[in-house]
Amino acid sequence: MARIDLEHIRHSYGARPQSDADWALKEVHHTFKDGSAYALLGPSGCGKTTLLNIISGLLHPTEGRLLFDGNDVSTLSTQERNIAQVFQFPVIYDTMTVYDNLAFPLRNRGVAERDVDRRVREILEMIDLSDWAKRRARGLTADQKQKISLGRGLVRSDVNAILFDEPLTVIDPHMKWVLRSQLKLLHGRFGHTMIYVTHDQTEALSFADDVVVMYEGEVVQIGTPDELFERPKHTFVGYFIGSPGMNVLPVSVEGAQARFGGTAITLPGKPRTPMGGAIELGIRPEFVRLGREGMPVQITKVEDIGRHKIVRARLQDHEIAAIVREDEDVPAEPHVAFVPEKINIYAGSWRVAFEGESERTAA
Amino acid sequence: MTKTWNNRAWFMVLPVLLLVAFSAVIPLMTVVNYSVQDTFGNNVFFWAGTEWYQDVLSSDRFWNAMGRNLAFSAIILAIEIPLGIFIALNMPRKGWGVPICLVLMALPLLIPWNVVGTIWQVFGRIDIGLLGRTLAAMGIDYNYVNDPFDAWVTVIVMDVWHWTSLVVLLSYAGLVSIPDAYYQAARIDGASRWAIFRYIQLPKMNRVLLIAVLLRFMDSFMIYTEPFVVTGGGPGNTTTFLSIDLVKLAIGEFNLGEAAAMSIIYFLIILLLSWVFYTVMTNAGSEK
Ligand SMILES: Nc1ncnc2c1ncn2[C@@H]1O[C@H](COP(=O)(O)OP(=O)(O)OP(=O)(O)O)[C@@H](O)[C@H]1O
Numbered sequence A: 001m002a003r004i005d006l007e008h009i010r011h012s013y014g015a016r017p018q019s020d021a022d023w024a025l026k027e028v029h030h031t032f033k034d035g036s037a038y039a040l041l042g043p044s045g046c047g048k049t050t051l052l053n054i055i056s057g058l059l060h061p062t063e064g065r066l067l068f069d070g071n072d073v074s075t076l077s078t079q080e081r082n083i084a085q086v087f088q089f090p091v092i093y094d095t096m097t098v099y100d101n102l103a104f105p106l107r108n109r110g111v112a113e114r115d116v117d118r119r120v121r122e123i124l125e126m127i128d129l130s131d132w133a134k135r136r137a138r139g140l141t142a143d144q145k146q147k148i149s150l151g152r153g154l155v156r157s158d159v160n161a162i163l164f165d166e167p168l169t170v171i172d173p174h175m176k177w178v179l180r181s182q183l184k185l186l187h188g189r190f191g192h193t194m195i196y197v198t199h200d201q202t203e204a205l206s207f208a209d210d211v212v213v214m215y216e217g218e219v220v221q222i223g224t225p226d227e228l229f230e231r232p233k234h235t236f237v238g239y240f241i242g243s244p245g246m247n248v249l250p251v252s253v254e255g256a257q258a259r260f261g262g263t264a265i266t267l268p269g270k271p272r273t274p275m276g277g278a279i280e281l282g283i284r285p286e287f288v289r290l291g292r293e294g295m296p297v298q299i300t301k302v303e304d305i306g307r308h309k310i311v312r313a314r315l316q317d318h319e320i321a322a323i324v325r326e327d328e329d330v331p332a333e334p335h336v337a338f339v340p341e342k343i344n345i346y347a348g349s350w351r352v353a354f355e356g357e358s359e360r361t362a363a
Numbered sequence B: 001m002t003k004t005w006n007n008r009a010w011f012m013v014l015p016v017l018l019l020v021a022f023s024a025v026i027p028l029m030t031v032v033n034y035s036v037q038d039t040f041g042n043n044v045f046f047w048a049g050t051e052w053y054q055d056v057l058s059s060d061r062f063w064n065a066m067g068r069n070l071a072f073s074a075i076i077l078a079i080e081i082p083l084g085i086f087i088a089l090n091m092p093r094k095g096w097g098v099p100i101c102l103v104l105m106a107l108p109l110l111i112p113w114n115v116v117g118t119i120w121q122v123f124g125r126i127d128i129g130l131l132g133r134t135l136a137a138m139g140i141d142y143n144y145v146n147d148p149f150d151a152w153v154t155v156i157v158m159d160v161w162h163w164t165s166l167v168v169l170l171s172y173a174g175l176v177s178i179p180d181a182y183y184q185a186a187r188i189d190g191a192s193r194w195a196i197f198r199y200i201q202l203p204k205m206n207r208v209l210l211i212a213v214l215l216r217f218m219d220s221f222m223i224y225t226e227p228f229v230v231t232g233g234g235p236g237n238t239t240t241f242l243s244i245d246l247v248k249l250a251i252g253e254f255n256l257g258e259a260a261a262m263s264i265i266y267f268l269i270i271l272l273l274s275w276v277f278y279t280v281m282t283n284a285g286s287e288k
């Protein structure tokens, strides 16, 4: 249980990084608070596994320092850092029994056999493999192997942090739900610092206190699920979180107004700084109002997704999506309008704060 | 989907069958043929039944040679397998050292048996050999021509030098096939060097080690050329292995019937022991 500070961590797998593209991690400077549960979200290849391996000491970063509770651990070995990690691809020791697999991390650390037994039984119960304890791990199915892999990560209670790298990918949906609840329970009970990598945003949003979104070797935003939803700091976060993703339209901004084509759109405020790069407006489909007022659109498709409908339409030359209630009618001559407070403005893909906005969300 | 059955497909394996027949089965049958007959020359043969077999099996000469063979194979396996694994474990997994190590390891394997024998025969000679003279200069009384122990040491060292590489290369192939994730998991789990070997590397090398043991066993059990070249089976009969004895019997004494019977017994023993190794090693790794 520890606070983890990453200080200007950069990592390149190659020997001599030249261009930006050579860095698997461009720069990560961030604190994981003691006892918090984080979800690490991002597309394939953005550096999630790399970041976990750096925290656990399997990799040593090219640049930067790592602190646990304020102590520099950059040069410590994996063993000395005392971190549990569950790998993306399940690793099991297939000549051992299921029981011995789970006992392995404890026995290696000289835990008394009585405590080993107690812990292992607890974990076996949790991953629902009690009946398999005496079986050799070799012949097990993929999801059983993944459960063992997960179990080995959870069996030690004294670790500084537990890192999960997509631990539930091959587990069936129901068991996934069960295990995730168990993890949350465990987190509540022991208060480990947990970092949980996933591709699945529902999984991320349901598991974590804070969600960390990575993109091309950088952390683009850290925040509560609400913050990520309402104020994506980067257009990527807008696309990535939410379904469908945020609508992004090229605009120009004058004062507290944006211009899209010939239309003026009211903004929640005046963007704080003059901006470089392409200016874009972001609005979530949830906050696009379909009605008789606003900008005219042509509807291209309506998808029914239960309580809501996703309406896809063309707004001038751009695709736009809106979410409307199921019972809501789509007007004959549809127009769209945006809820002003929910609009975000981006310059060069990064969000620009509005004047008067609180520091917390602008940071 | 329905499968079409066509027995003419068997003709497809005919070429292989013929090949095996001519290269293995027919020569073997001639040996079997000799082993049950006797002759006084002039190509006149008569039925001898199991006599030759009884002769072979009741002769001390055969059992002594057999004992030497077993001892030799046991020593060879006991040295080459652990040594090969040990060297493989310490070879680099990546970088410029890999090709160098591989070439160095492959080198002894490329030298023909009799050349290896000749090299060591000269190397060990006490009058002109580098090894022999060095040992003599160090005050060690080494003489593979007169001393049975020295002769054995020479033959064993020679075989280890020649064949450990094979075990190394096979083990190495097994080692490099282990995904990195296993080593990472082991580090997270705090596994010791020994635990990594015992629970990750050894299980993954199981298959190739089986092949290595079988190859080294069969090959060492059939050892012929090297002792023949270096010691000629001596001093006395102390390095006369079954194969050397067989040749003495067949060519030196022209005792074809007994030699044939001995060949068959020899062959069956190798087959039997290989089968034992195979079953033991495959069962050791699998479910109880
Ligand atoms: N061992 C390695 N050697 C060289 N490059 C690597 C290595 N491991 C990862 N990379 C590169 O570093 C970048 C980040 O990889 P990483 O595995 O951290 O991504 P990830 O976010 O975990 O992806 P995924 O979701 O597919 O697991 C990728 O571009 C990848 O190609």
Ligand SMILES: [Mg+2]
Binding pocket: A048, A049, A050, A088, A165
């Ligand atoms: Mg990954």
